[in-house]
Amino acid sequence: MSAHAFSTAGADYCPFMPVFGAPSVMFERGSGTELWDVTGKRYLDFLSGIAVVSLGHCNPAVSDAVTKQINTLSHVSNFFANPAATKAATDINQLLHETSGQWGQVFLCNSGAEANEVAIKLARKFGGRGRYGVVSALGSFHGRTLAALAATGQPAKHEPFQPMPEGFRHVPYGDLGALEASIDPSVAAVLIETVQGEGGVIPATTEYLRGIRRLCDERGLLMMIDEVQTGFARTGEWFGFQHAGIAPDVVTMAKGIGNGFPVGAAWARRDVAAVFQPGDHGSTYSGTAIAGAAVSAVIAEMRRIDAPTLAREKGEYFAQKLVQIDGVEAVRGQGLLRAAELGPGRDAKAVFTALLERGLVTNAVNATSLRLAPPITTPLEQFDEAVDLIAGVLAEGVGL
Ligand SMILES: *Cc1c(COP(=O)(O)O)cnc(C)c1O
Numbered sequence: 535m536s537a538h539a540f541s542t543a544g545a546d547y548c549p550f551m552p553v554f555g556a557p558s559v560m561f562e563r564g565s566g567t568e569l570w571d572v573t574g575k576r577y578l579d580f581l582s583g584i585a586v587v588s589l590g591h592c593n594p595a596v597s598d599a600v601t602k603q604i605n606t607l608s609h610v611s612n613f614f615a616n617p618a619a620t621k622a623a624t625d626i627n628q629l630l631h632e633t634s635g636q637w638g639q640v641f642l643c644n645s646g647a648e649a650n651e652v653a654i655k656l657a658r659k660f661g662g663r664g665r666y667g668v669v670s671a672l673g674s675f676h677g678r679t680l681a682a683l684a685a686t687g688q689p690a691k692h693e694p695f696q697p698m699p700e701g702f703r704h705v706p707y708g709d710l711g712a713l714e715a716s717i718d719p720s721v722a723a724v725l726i727e728t729v730q731g732e733g734g735v736i737p738a739t740t741e742y743l744r745g746i747r748r749l750c751d752e753r754g755l756l757m758m759i760d761e762v763q764t765g766f767a768r769t770g771e772w773f774g775f776q777h778a779g780i781a782p783d784v785v786t787m788a789k790g791i792g793n794g795f796p797v798g799a800a801w802a803r804r805d806v807a808a809v810f811q812p813g814d815h816g817s818t819y820s821g822t823a824i825a826g827a828a829v830s831a832v833i834a835e836m837r838r839i840d841a842p843t844l845a846r847e848k849g850e851y852f853a854q855k856l857v858q859i860d861g862v863e864a865v866r867g868q869g870l871l872r873a874a875e876l877g878p879g880r881d882a883k884a885v886f887t888a889l890l891e892r893g894l895v896t897n898a899v900n901a902t903s904l905r906l907a908p909p910i911t912t913p914l915e916q917f918d919e920a921v922d923l924i925a926g927v928l929a930e931g932v933g934l
Contacts, residue, residue, distance in 0.1 A: 558887075558890065559571050559577075559890065560572045561577075564579065564587075564591025564592055565590070565591055565592055566590040566591060566592075566909065566911060566912070567579050567580075567590055567591075567908055567909050567911070567912040567913075567916050568591070569591065569895065575893065576893055577890075577893045577894065577895050578893060578894050578895065578908075578916055578919060578920055578923075579591065579895045579908065579909070580894060580895055580896050580906050580907070580908040580920050581895045581896055581897050581905065581906075581907055581908075582907050582908060582909050583794065584731075584763070584789065584897070584907070585731065585763050585768055585789050585790055585871060585907040586789045586790060586792075586793065586794055587793050587794050587909055588766060588767060588768060588790040588793060588832075588836075588841070588845075588870075588909055588910045588911075589793045589832065589835055589836065589841075589909060589910065589911055590909040590911040590912070591794070591909075593793055593835065593911070595831050595834070595835040595838075596793045596794075596795070596828060596831045596832055596835065598831075599827045599828065599830065599831035600795055600824060600827055600828050600831070602827070603618055603823055603824050603826075603827035604824050606823070607823045608822060608823055608824050609819075609822045609823060609824070610823070611818070612816065612818075612820055612821065616821070616822075616823040616826065617823075617826075618823040618824070618826030618827045618830065619642060619821035619822065619823055619825070619826035620826070621826060621830050622640075622642065622821075622825070622826035622827075622828075622829035622830045623639075623640040623642060623799075623821070623826075625829065625830050625833045625834075626640050626787070626791075626799055626801060626829065626833070627639065627640055627801065629772060629833060630785060630801050632772075633771070633772050633773050633775075633776050634773075634775070634781040634782065634785075635781055636781055636803050636804075637803075637804050638801050638802050638803045638804050638806070638807055639801070639802060639804060639807035640799050640800070640801050641799065641800045641815065641820065642797065642798070642799050642820050642821040642825060642826070642829075643788075643797075643798045643799065643800065643817055643819070643820055644796050644797060644798055644817070644819050644825070645677070645788050645796065645798045646676075646677050646682075646760075646762035646763075646786065646787075646788035646789060646798050647676070647677025647678055647679040647682040648677075648679065648788075648798055648817070649762065649786035649787060649788055649798040649799055649800045650676045650677050650681070650682040650685060650725070650760060650762075650786050650800075651677075651679055651681055651682055652786070652800035652815060653723075653725060653758045653760075653784045653786050653800050653802075654668055654681050654682070654685065654723075654725070655814070655815055656756070656758075656784060656800070656802055656806060656807070656809065656810065657722040657723035657725075657756050657758065657784075658701075658722060659809040659810060659814065660722060660723070660756055660806060660809045661721075661722025661723070664719075664720060665719065665720055665721070665722045666700075666701045666720065666722055667701050667702070667703060667718075667720045667721035667722055667723075668685055668701060668702055668703075668721075668722065668723050668724070668725050668758075669703050669704070669705060669713060669716050669717065669721055669723070669724045669725070670685045670686070670687055670702065670703075670704055670705075670724070670725045670726065671687050671704060671705060671706070671707035671708075671726060671727070671730070672687040672688075672704045672705065672706050672707060673687055673688070673707050673730050673733035673734070673736070674686055674687040674688075674704075674707065674725075674726070674727055674730060674733060674760075675688070675727070675730070675731065675732035675733060676725065676760055676762075677762075680695070680698070680699055681699050681702075683695065683698070684698040684699045684701075684702040685702050685725055687704040687707075687733075701720075703716050703721075707730060707733070707736065707738070708738060708739065708742050710741075710742055710745040710746070710749070713745075713746065713749065714749055717749070717753055717755070721753075721755060722755060722756065723750075723755050723756035723757070723758050723784075724746055724749075724750055724755055724756070724757055724758065725758045725759075725760060726738070726743075726746060726757075726758070726759060726760065727759070727760045727761075727763070727764065727774070728743060728759060728761070728764050728769070728773075728774025728775055728777065728778070729763070729764050729769060729774055729867060729868060729871055731762075731763035731764065731871065731899075731905075732763075732899070734866075734873060734899050734900045734903060735866050735867045735871060735872060735873035735899060735903070735905055736866065737777075737866065737867060737868055738778075740777065740778040740779070743775065743777075743778035743780055744778055744779075744780055747778075747780045747781075747782075750783070756783040756784055756806060757780075757782050757783050757784070758782065758783065758784035758785075758786070759773070759774070759775050759782040759784070759785050759786070760786050761773050761774055761775070761785050761786060761787050762786055762787060762788045762789050762798070763789055763871065764868075764871060765785070765787045765789070765790060765791065766787070766789070766790035766791050766832065766836065766841075767790070767836050767841035767842045767844075767845050767869070767910055768790055768845060768869055768870060768871045768907065768910075769845065769849075769867075769868035769869040769870075769871050770842055770843075770845045770846030770849055770868055770869030770870075771842050771846075771869075772836075772842055773785065774868070777868065783802065783803050783806050784800065784801065784802045784803070784806060785800070785801045785802075786798070786799070786800050786801075787799045787800075787801070790832070791829055791832060792825065792828045792829060792832060793828065793831075793832050795824070795825060795828035796825070797825040797828055797829055799829070836910075839910075839911070841910050842869075844910050844911075845869035845870045845910045846869050848870060848910070848912065848914070848917065849867075849868065849869040849870045849871075849872065851914065851917060852870070852872065852906070852908075852917050852920075852921075853865045853867075853872060855917065855918070855921045856872070856874050856906070856921060856924070859874075859921065859924055859925045859928060860925070860928060860929060861876060861877075861880065861925075861928030861929070862874045862875070862876065862924075862928070863875045863876065863877040866903075870906075870907060870908055870910055871905075871907050872905070872906045872907070873899055873903040873904060873905050873906070874903060874904045874906060874924070875902060875903045876902050876903060876904065876928070876933070877902060878902055879934060880902060880928075880933045880934060881901070881902075881933040881934075882898035882899075882900065882901060882902050882903055882904055882933065883898045883901075883933075884932055884933035885898070885904060885924075885927055885928065885932055885933045886898040886904060888927045888930075888932040888933075889904075889923060889924065889927055892923050892926070892927065893923070894920055894923045894924070904924075906920075908920070
């Protein structure tokens with residue numbers, strides 16, 4: 535079906551560069567947690583485009599705000615201001631103030647990788663000459679642009695693109711001693727996820743995150759938290775760092791911040807942001823009015839429904855049900871960022887495929903576990919529906 539669906543110049547022609555593997559389904563339409571493919575088949579989306587459409591597909595509040603904005607003003611360049619982007623940056627700053635007790639400043643961009651590029655450049659400018667190193671964790675994911683890829687703790691992803699940019703080192707996730715040992719005078723910052731998302735939905739412990747905060751304070755390093763996947767209520771708090779009660783120096787965001795509109799942001803404490811001067815960074819699309827409208831609509835709607843509380847409560851409900859399924863050995867994660875561990879005898883990819891055929895969208899985040907990150911707006915009946923589908927597939931012995 536995919537070859538036929540993509541066919542524009544011959545049966546086997548695919549217009550996309552071959553970096554993603556062959557997609558098995560083409561989706562045409564979505565509403566809330568439901569998706570429909572081009573044949574009209576219905577699915578429940580328990581991946582949310584990888585933790586992106588946290589308010590559901592085509593959320594009316596977000597769609598209306600974006601539609602109104604695109605019919606009012608879309609883009610004027612950074613030589614000028616526009617009210618929508620200014621409001622978005624103010625809203626993000628207000629949220630970071632409420633959650634970390636600090637005021638800062640925002641750079642708006644278009645993706646998580648770009649947000650991390652800003653963090654890495656900030657770290658280098660903050661560190662000064664000779665102090666440019668960024669320590670991140672093995673198993674981490676920070677994006678695909680070259681510096682974000684260099685920060686990503688997955689050596690196999692580096693290999694085809696050597697040489698990587700300099701100044702990156704990786705330590706085992708969760709090992710504070712290893713992190714401390716990796717710090718020398720060339721290190722300027724630590725970049726860390728509070729839950730490793732792509733790495734398998736592995737939450738950091740509170741002690742680890744507090745330990746990093748303490749080390750960064752002692753050594754004068756920036757604690758930079760990549761909240762691209764964990765941010766915007768996904769884990770049951772606005773940001774993952776809140777679970778540990780710490781205040782980061784730099785926070786990067788994307789995914790859920792736009793509910794599907796491509797936008798990202800880097801936030802830094804005011805004295806940290808102050809190391810940037812005009813010309814140090816930029817992007818044509820930094821702070822377009824449309825992106826600004828999307829961000830403010832997402833924050834307002836998440837506040838209105840109290841998305842962090844919903845994610846926490848529904849996440850508990852879902853995890854309780856998942857862990858009771860025969861064939862689920864454990865459930866990891868926080869809020870509505872979860873992984874069901876199927877155990878070493880089970881091929882998660884086969885389970886993913888069977889679930890997709892039955893109309894449930896998930897992701898085999900590693901060889902033996904399924905990532906589940908449904909929209910926060912998902913009604914409880916649809917959690918039950920998903921649990922029944924997973925239980926059914928596992929009971930049939932799929933993937934054994
Ligand atoms: C997805 C992700 C990124 C990269 O975001 P893009 O928008 O794909 O560039 C970075 N960090 C984390 C933690 C992510 O989950």
